[in-house]
Amino acid sequence: MPHDFMPGLAGVPAAKSAISDVDGARGVLEYRGIRVEELCASSSYLETAYLLLFGHLPSRGELSKWTEDVTRHRRVKFTIIDLMKCLPEHGHPMDALQAAVAALGMFYPGRNVKDVENNYWSAVRLVAKLPTIVAAWARLRRGDEAIPPRDDLEFSENFLYMMTESVPPAVWSEVFDDCLILHAEHTMNASTFTGMITASTLADPYTVVASSIGSLKGPLHGGANEEVVQMLKEIGTPGHAREFVVQRLADKRKLMGFGHRVYKVKDPRAVILQSLSVKLFKACGSSPLYDVAVEVERAASEHLDAKGIYPNVDFYSGIIYDKMGIDVDLFTPLFAMARVSGWLAHWLEQLHENKLFRPDQIYSGEHNRSYVPLNERS
Ligand SMILES: CC(=O)SCCNC(=O)CCNC(=O)[C@H](O)C(C)(C)COP(=O)(O)OP(=O)(O)OC[C@H]1O[C@@H](n2cnc3c(N)ncnc32)[C@H](O)[C@@H]1OP(=O)(O)O
């Protein structure tokens, strides 16, 4: 049967899902029907992860069990830390994260994905351990020891503590937790789709998440948050922003952190992240990067608004992380440790009615050619 070819599968539904929804024309993002603005105002990352994974807001008892389960599984085995110590310290943190997550799967039973109880514990472990791995790598590569998690600290507070060995100011944890909520899920994006393809073979969840991490790394997807801050640093001052934007577009190069396959207005997450950065600056002083970013957005709007290209989730997030002193190449791992709940939600959803992903192709090569022996080839 002939099919229309849609490059990048643009607009082609690849799954039915009740996890999240994007209205790209109005700039609305909902998780399980609840707008992200409301979740940032009232929920926590861990509660939102539960909502994504299990489909409903937890009762008090469910939330306390989930929080306790995740908290008790934050530690990673010393052999994982030893493995990370063997990786080259100049390597990209996304590669270290991918390797560590793939290795995690060798320690835990995950192969029988029909075992619902085991799937629950796999989700607990992955949500719990990714931050520990990210923070451990941030320290190990500088020659410092990894800091073990503290059970008395909440999820985001504990992550920032493991990065620095000091308990962060409350506003940092609040802002960071909202960042995690905003990065937790986003319908059929490339890394989620990658994970679903892997999951469709009934591979274990560690392998699913490791493959999603690989996909998130690329600069057209999660890797853009790192490139945005590099771009803002290169621009240097707000006064240079307009000239930079004009030149970049004249060179037919993309502005990082702008544009989206689905949103044709400013990404609602960029709107919230921008206000979160202002909240952070009120508490601990501004960032020159923010002033540059605002000018880039203003200059870009003169050229890109007409094409429906606006800031996406990656545009303002890095400014927040940079202000917290987090290294630029760790920004995409932060994205991954939030998105793991979305990846796993799609994994669990797909297991209910799994069908192996095996799309078709349109062959554009030749047929019936003869093999030419090596000594007869020109
Ligand atoms: C978490 C996330 O994944 S959010 C996305 C993060 N990625 C980035 O920020 C990287 C920069 N942005 C992009 O590369 C793109 O906007 C994408 C890949 C995100 C989505 O784009 P697609 O739907 O594939 O559209 P595509 O890349 O084909 O662009 C369509 C047109 O808009 C232009 N365009 C898209 N994004 C940008 C941009 N950031 N800057 C300038 N022009 C752009 C393209 O040049 C193209 O123009 P043309 O029609 O004149 O050739």
Ligand SMILES: O=C([O-])CC(=O)C(=O)O
């Ligand atoms: O939906 C997409 O294509 C990319 C994105 O914004 C995300 O994954 O958060």
